[in-house]
Amino acid sequence: MLDQAARDALVAAVGADNVISDPVGLRSYECDGLTGFRQVPALVVLPRDTESVAAAVRVCHRHSVPFVARGAGTGLSGGAMPVADGVVISLQRLRRVLDVDPVDRRAVLQPGVTNLDITKAAAPHGLYYAPDPSSQQVCTIGGNVAENSGGAHCLKYGFTTNHVLAMTVVLPDGEVVTLGGDSGEQLGPDLRGVFLGSEGTLGIACEITVRLLRVPETVRTLLADFPSVPAAGEVVSDIVAAGIVPAAVEMMDNLAIQAAEKAVGAGYTLDTPAALVVELDGPEAECGEQFEQVKAICERHGCTRLHVAGDAGERARIWKGRKAAFAAVGRISPDYIVQDGVVPRTRLAEVLDRIARMGDAAGLRVANVFHAGDGNLHPLVLFDADAGELERAEELSKDIAELCVELGGSLSGEHGIGTDKACSMPRMFGVDDLAVMDRVRSAFDPDRLCNPGKLLPTPRLCGERPGVYRPHPLEEAGVIERL
Amino acid sequence: MTTTSPVVLSPTDLRSAHEALADTSGPVRISGAGTAADWAGAPGTAPTVLDTTRLTGVLAYNPADLTVEVRAGTPLVRLQEELAGHGQRLAFDAARAGRGATLGGLFATADSGPLALGYGSLRDLVIGATVVLADGTVARTGGHVIKNVAGYDLSKLLHGSYGAFALVTDLVLRLHPVPAAERTVRLECPLDTAAGRAATVLASALEPVALEWSDGELLARLEGTPDGTRARARQLAELIGGAVLTEDDAATAWARHADLVARPAPRDAVVRIGCRPSRLPRFLRGEGATGGLGTGVGTVRVPPAEVADVHDAVAAEGGTSVLRQRPAGPLRAWGRAPSAVRVLTALKRELDPEARLGRGRFETWFGGADSGG
Numbered sequence A: 001m002l003d004q005a006a007r008d009a010l011v012a013a014v015g016a017d018n019v020i021s022d023p024v025g026l027r028s029y030e031c032d033g034l035t036g037f038r039q040v041p042a043l044v045v046l047p048r049d050t051e052s053v054a055a056a057v058r059v060c061h062r063h064s065v066p067f068v069a070r071g072a073g074t075g076l077s078g079g080a081m082p083v084a085d086g087v088v089i090s091l092q093r094l095r096r097v098l099d100v101d102p103v104d105r106r107a108v109l110q111p112g113v114t115n116l117d118i119t120k121a122a123a124p125h126g127l128y129y130a131p132d133p134s135s136q137q138v139c140t141i142g143g144n145v146a147e148n149s150g151g152a153h154c155l156k157y158g159f160t161t162n163h164v165l166a167m168t169v170v171l172p173d174g175e176v177v178t179l180g181g182d183s184g185e186q187l188g189p190d191l192r193g194v195f196l197g198s199e200g201t202l203g204i205a206c207e208i209t210v211r212l213l214r215v216p217e218t219v220r221t222l223l224a225d226f227p228s229v230p231a232a233g234e235v236v237s238d239i240v241a242a243g244i245v246p247a248a249v250e251m252m253d254n255l256a257i258q259a260a261e262k263a264v265g266a267g268y269t270l271d272t273p274a275a276l277v278v279e280l281d282g283p284e285a286e287c288g289e290q291f292e293q294v295k296a297i298c299e300r301h302g303c304t305r306l307h308v309a310g311d312a313g314e315r316a317r318i319w320k321g322r323k324a325a326f327a328a329v330g331r332i333s334p335d336y337i338v339q340d341g342v343v344p345r346t347r348l349a350e351v352l353d354r355i356a357r358m359g360d361a362a363g364l365r366v367a368n369v370f371h372a373g374d375g376n377l378h379p380l381v382l383f384d385a386d387a388g389e390l391e392r393a394e395e396l397s398k399d400i401a402e403l404c405v406e407l408g409g410s411l412s413g414e415h416g417i418g419t420d421k422a423c424s425m426p427r428m429f430g431v432d433d434l435a436v437m438d439r440v441r442s443a444f445d446p447d448r449l450c451n452p453g454k455l456l457p458t459p460r461l462c463g464e465r466p467g468v469y470r471p472h473p474l475e476e477a478g479v480i481e482r483l
Numbered sequence B: 001m002t003t004t005s006p007v008v009l010s011p012t013d014l015r016s017a018h019e020a021l022a023d024t025s026g027p028v029r030i031s032g033a034g035t036a037a038d039w040a041g042a043p044g045t046a047p048t049v050l051d052t053t054r055l056t057g058v059l060a061y062n063p064a065d066l067t068v069e070v071r072a073g074t075p076l077v078r079l080q081e082e083l084a085g086h087g088q089r090l091a092f093d094a095a096r097a098g099r100g101a102t103l104g105g106l107f108a109t110a111d112s113g114p115l116a117l118g119y120g121s122l123r124d125l126v127i128g129a130t131v132v133l134a135d136g137t138v139a140r141t142g143g144h145v146i147k148n149v150a151g152y153d154l155s156k157l158l159h160g161s162y163g164a165f166a167l168v169t170d171l172v173l174r175l176h177p178v179p180a181a182e183r184t185v186r187l188e189c190p191l192d193t194a195a196g197r198a199a200t201v202l203a204s205a206l207e208p209v210a211l212e213w214s215d216g217e218l219l220a221r222l223e224g225t226p227d228g229t230r231a232r233a234r235q236l237a238e239l240i241g242g243a244v245l246t247e248d249d250a251a252t253a254w255a256r257h258a259d260l261v262a263r264p265a266p267r268d269a270v271v272r273i274g275c276r277p278s279r280l281p282r283f284l285r286g287e288g289a290t291g292g293l294g295t296g297v298g299t300v301r302v303p304p305a306e307v308a309d310v311h312d313a314v315a316a317e318g319g320t321s322v323l324r325q326r327p328a329g330p331l332r333a334w335g336r337a338p339s340a341v342r343v344l345t346a347l348k349r350e351l352d353p354e355a356r357l358g359r360g361r362f363e364t365w366f367g368g369a370d371s372g373g
């Protein structure tokens, strides 16, 4: 129970206007984008400045109240799910762009600024913010920092961690510190980098300084159909082998294409087994030269249709289909689970084949949309909850993520571990690896008040004996070893 | 004070690296090729030196995935040679690589070179690591895929840790293709002119991967296709009033830049500076200064007596500074302690509670408990 003294102190810390305590209001914070996990918080506070965030955290620390930071709540791993009897610290009222500096090409943001608003603020200077999660219209830079979010263009430009220079962070005891600096140089170890992707467990990011890039001179986009998924996969490999680093390479299989086309009519071919969206950007001359090379590679692999976006409108339409794919799957299935895993790019065909077989065995359909350039899969497991398929779907989805680890990849490329995959962590990491992560957490948050129960497996969540570590494939091959 | 010479342990693989720490006690100094031996705080004396130079070789190279796992004692130049055979490279060019610096050393000192403008530093290029803690615990972080957000990225904690947090035994690196062509444009000019022209270049669509002040000249490097770089180099030269260099002249100009950074006269103190790019030029005065006008990272030489002034001036502008050559006597190594020094201290206690590793490197940050001597 959150006792009255703590409640009063929290109200004093942020002001009565910035507190939600009524049951209906509280319920709207019970989950994030992963709606299967729910927990109504005891209280929600919505501070209006960094100092009030720190004040609220200090109260939580003093009263031993667990707290969870929350941005837009679009997270897909249950990271922002509240903790029982805990407080949610929503950053939604911290939405100011504090500075845009066109000379040193950077912006300073409050944590509740949406990803897209950064680019909007930078646009008048011919600049933009590169990481572009599909949720960019709503997700916040604070959430992006916590999840180290990616996007379609991360293949060339990198992830959130490659674009954040510095952060003002409220530590779990309320102390306010700066991580990172004005350049890539650091004073000692890169704590900035440790915080990035820590899923809200090491503190609350409050003022975030990001790099802005100059808008590229040219962008070229094509949509190409292929007779099979492996053929499309070979195109990706050949593009890479040619020394080309595309801005984005996205692949969709037939089921995903059908769903997307039904939803937004982006001009995709309904019966093609696979399609690729390839985008190149950069200086005009070079971009054009490499684009011709990419087209030739597509032709060589039996491309059945190649459509080049003629203008910005057409490009937007191609991307709309791709970005709408998740939600669109709702049109071909009553329910679905979005999975996120990574395999080395060279194992794409193999993983897709295995996923198809696992789907068949489970009697469930799986649609695939993925960032093919970096091997990041988003299998969508389709099911009908009313037909009692939920459990089977969850099992299949979990098995797919663990399959990625088995193939030398990762449990997550961008959605994070959160509540969802904490119990799968022992599949990817050994006992000592996890213990060291836990020691790092202790250094930041010895009292375990900051988003507890997320990211690392706990007996409460996973049972006394969480899934056993399976040797990494490179260990089995004798390439790496564990002592 | 008399000192007995330390015991040198030279592990060759993870097992012997683990044993080197698990089976010993007391302070340990981790040493690679020794190219940054007097960077940052002066290392305290240690009865044991853990030499990484036999911890070498590629463990797994997947050209089609553009990733490589390599033992941390491998010299960067050796790795680059191997990668070049596949038309690939680590897009990283710290000046001291030419002196035989190891990957682990370059990583632990958070070093970087001109290419950081285009590709970032090792903190951006390392995607996985295996480390051994002071008590011998072996831990792995990250993995073999570029995109990976599972768990904390512990490799970041080792980047810039100067051997004070753990021994890095292997690194997994993200690679890039060797560009089909590269060209350099040079303008010999005073620093103020260079700063102005650099700003013009950065505001253009020419996308240089390196843009450096190099003691009397501005150098801009472009990478891409043969035709594309030719066209861009011409535009760039026109834009700044400089000249496109021949391949040989470009190689000479960049080699000179690397020598300015990595082979200073022994009498000088060297300070590495990081700040907002627009503020860097004010610190690049003096002979032999170099600096990235897009990255805000520079290296200056000063008489030892002026080191403290440089530190203070940079700190006053919100920048970072660290000593990179200590000619004689005690000199302040760091411009200031980081704001989160308390977290660093807590991490140090968690990971190396007996303060065995890297004594002295961070001066008094950890409450002096490991200040060495």
Ligand SMILES: Cc1cc2nc3c(=O)[nH]c(=O)nc-3n(C[C@H](O)[C@H](O)[C@H](O)COP(=O)(O)OP(=O)(O)OC[C@H]3O[C@@H](n4cnc5c(N)ncnc54)[C@H](O)[C@@H]3O)c2cc1C
Residues within 6 Å of the ligand: A032, A033, A068, A069, A070, A071, A072, A073, A074, A075, A076, A078, A079, A080, A081, A091, A111, A132, A133, A134, A135, A138, A139, A140, A141, A142, A143, A144, A145, A146, A147, A148, A149, A150, A151, A152, A199, A200, A201, A203, A204, A205, A206, A326, A414, A415, A451
């Ligand atoms: C349709 C859809 C598409 C998506 N596409 C992508 C995609 O392409 N790429 C991608 O990477 N992700 C994607 N996501 C996932 C999600 O949008 C990202 O993880 C995003 O970064 C979450 O931001 P948020 O503001 O919604 O954070 P929330 O969901 O509110 O929180 C996420 C985590 O961050 C923590 N947190 C929030 N703010 C802070 C702060 N200021 N300081 C510290 N911790 C904080 C929370 O505690 C929680 O653990 C998608 C989600 C949806 C619903």
